Amino acid sequence: MITKKILATALFALTSSFAFAAGGPEVKIVGTEASRVDAESLQRGARLFVNHCLNCHSAQFMRYNRLTDIKLTEDQIKQNLMFTTDKIGETMKSAISPKDAKEWFGAVPPDLSVMARSYTSERLAAYMRGFYRDDNRETGWNNIISPNIGMPHVLGELSGTQTMLQTVFKADGKDVKTDHDAETRARAAFIAAQTMSSFEHHVEKKDGKTEHSYIVKTLVPATDGKMTPQQYDIAIADLVNFMEFVAEPHKAKRIQIGILVMFLLTILLAAAIWLKKEYWKDVT
Ligand code: HEC
Known part of the structure; x- marks a missing residue:
């Protein structure tokens, strides 16, 4: 039995x-177009990220002085974006300890350094727009993308x-x-x-x-929140844009180098074809 x-x-x-x-x-x-590459969007995303995500999450592969890559000066970074440290060469650490986070939310918030890559940008944007009220959850929030997640909707005031x-x-x-x-x-x-x-x-x-x-x-x-749905969508696009930069800060440079390499290879190929023609001209 x-x-x-x-x-x-x-x-x-x-x-x-x-x-x-x-x-x-x-x-x-x-909705949500999250693939724009412009410095202003990245800067807005950075502000959202340090103000709203670093309270609980870290981004241990990201150093504050890297933010000069998105056209911020060291002074701007120090004055507006650094809350958990005063050393510009420091990595982005979370404001709470993993132990406290585990106690409060039942789970340790994952490091966000490569989240945009592992989670994908589209999913990340959807996740940030997927929170809804749920009285059965301890935080009062649930998420349609990641059901029963321990994270509260930290941007609820903005989105409504x-x-x-x-x-x-x-x-x-x-x-x-x-x-x-x-x-x-x-x-x-x-x-x-x-x-x-x-x-x-x-x-x-x-x-x-x-x-x-x-x-x-x-x-x-x-x-309603402080933002209209359209404004919130743009804010999330900025945030995801910035998280993509965090996950791959060298991407823009890599693309430039790639183009240069392709250009040089094309010249080499043309030279090789010309040489071959020259070389065989007298033989045949
Ligand atoms: C109040 C603390 C807190 C804040 C602030 C916070 N998170 Fe989280 N987050 C968590 C916790 C806790 C988890 C893990 C929950 C779990 O595994 O159940 C989490 C998980 C995540 C995940 C993984 C989701 C999944 O499906 O596994 C992503 C992505 C994420 N957070 C993004 C963000 C972003 C982006 C911000 C800033 C806008 C942010 N978080 C702010 C607490 C927080």
């Missing part, structure tokens, strides 16, 4: 985790708040291979949603039957 129960539980765990691995929540991301509207479509015990109805309706709702939304396919084994359900989560604006 007990073994049967364990087996059933294991099977359930397996199928549900499989469903997650196979489908995972699909996320619809709207959102709530989450969840609709569940069940394919009641029937085999969905022959009944695509629930999925079709759920997908239509997912696509129709104007704001950010996610689509999940859940598979449950109950009394020998397979139950499929489709969950559409949609974010709905609730209260």
Whole structure:
């Protein structure tokens, strides 16, 4: 009896985790152009980053004096952007210790040095726009991109708040291979949603039957923030832009060097072709 129960539980765990691995929540991301490379955007992003992220996170591969690369002077950096140290050659450390953070939020905030690369810029932008009010969470916040994350919405004052509207479509015990109805309706709702939304396919084994359900989560604006939605989108684009710079500060230089190398190789190739022609002219 007990073994049967364990087996059933294991099977359930397996199928549900499989469903997650196979489908995972699909996320619809709207808006936010996050690939601009201009110094002003990077500077605004830097301000947001040091003011709002370094309270909890560090960026241990980023030194403050590197910010001269985004056209800030050492004086500007010292006066406006350095809160946790007064040494310009120091790396960006967080204001709280990892131990305290773990105690307060249940998880250590990850270092943000290469977050833009590992998480991708699009996902990062969506994450920063994906917070919604959730009274079941200790922080009062949840996130559509990273469900049940321990991080509160630190830019909530700027963005205003959102709530989450969840609709569940069940394919009641029937085999969905022959009944695509629930999925079709759920997908239509997912696509129709104007704001950010996610689509999940859940598979449950109950009394020998397979139950499929489709969950559409949609974010709905609730209260206004200090910024309009458009201003907030631009702020997030700036922030992500800056985090891309943090992850790859040499990218711009690498591209320049790459172009120069290609140019030199082209000249060399032309010279080689000319030499070959010259050399063989008298032979043939
Ligand atoms: C009040 C503390 C705090 C602040 C401020 C904060 N974070 Fe976090 N952040 C956390 C914690 C805690 C986690 C880890 C949560 C977890 O793993 O459950 C986290 C995780 C993350 C993650 C990983 C998300 C994931 O899916 O794993 C990203 C990205 C992130 N933070 C970005 C930022 C950015 C960008 C800022 C600044 C705008 C910021 N954070 C400000 C506490 C904070």
